[in-house]
Amino acid sequence: MATTPALKLDNQICHSLYSATNALIRAYRPLLDAIDLTYPQYLVMLALWEQDDVAMKSLVSRTRFDAGTLTPMLKRLESKQLISITTSSEDSRQKRVCLTDSGKALSSEAQRVPGAMSCQIDMSPDEAFQLKALAEQLYDLLIKNEAQR
Numbered sequence: 001m002a003t004t005p006a007l008k009l010d011n012q013i014c015h016s017l018y019s020a021t022n023a024l025i026r027a028y029r030p031l032l033d034a035i036d037l038t039y040p041q042y043l044v045m046l047a048l049w050e051q052d053d054v055a056m057k058s059l060v061s062r063t064r065f066d067a068g069t070l071t072p073m074l075k076r077l078e079s080k081q082l083i084s085i086t087t088s089s090e091d092s093r094q095k096r097v098c099l100t101d102s103g104k105a106l107s108s109e110a111q112r113v114p115g116a117m118s119c120q121i122d123m124s125p126d127e128a129f130q131l132k133a134l135a136e137q138l139y140d141l142l143i144k145n146e147a148q149r
Contacts, residue, residue, distance in 0.1 A: 031113045049107045056095040
């Protein structure tokens with residue numbers, strides 16, 4: 001069966017991005033297993049190590065996880081005693097997320113993860129920066145298009 005170039009798998013940006021994302025997450029797995037975090041939990045912890053004691057909606061924005069995805073993830077991190085979830089003193093409907101002492105200490109162990117990952121990827125810093133910039137550009141365009149619907 002003949003297909004047009006638009007329907008060829010090898011021509012699909014989404015396939016390349018999906019495959020690369022899966023391979024990247026698989027590469028992270030042993031490094032994150034050593035600190036008992038999943039990849040999505042790692043992203044949440046990175047956001048909290050950057051800015052602690054934040055509103056849950058700030059974490060939704062920062063991590064790009066929707067609240068329905070983030071809530072159970074935060075509960076798991078809380079059960080690991082890495083974070084605490086409290087009610088905001090300003091608005092009882094809002095939740096705040098804070099690192100515990102264990103959560104703060106885990107950042108020391110996580111320091112080796114980015115370096116270990118860069119050793120697995122034979123890419124110059126400029127290439128890595130360009131790839132990230134293009135991925136962010138694609139994300140922004142898709143979000144803008146989604147908002148216009």
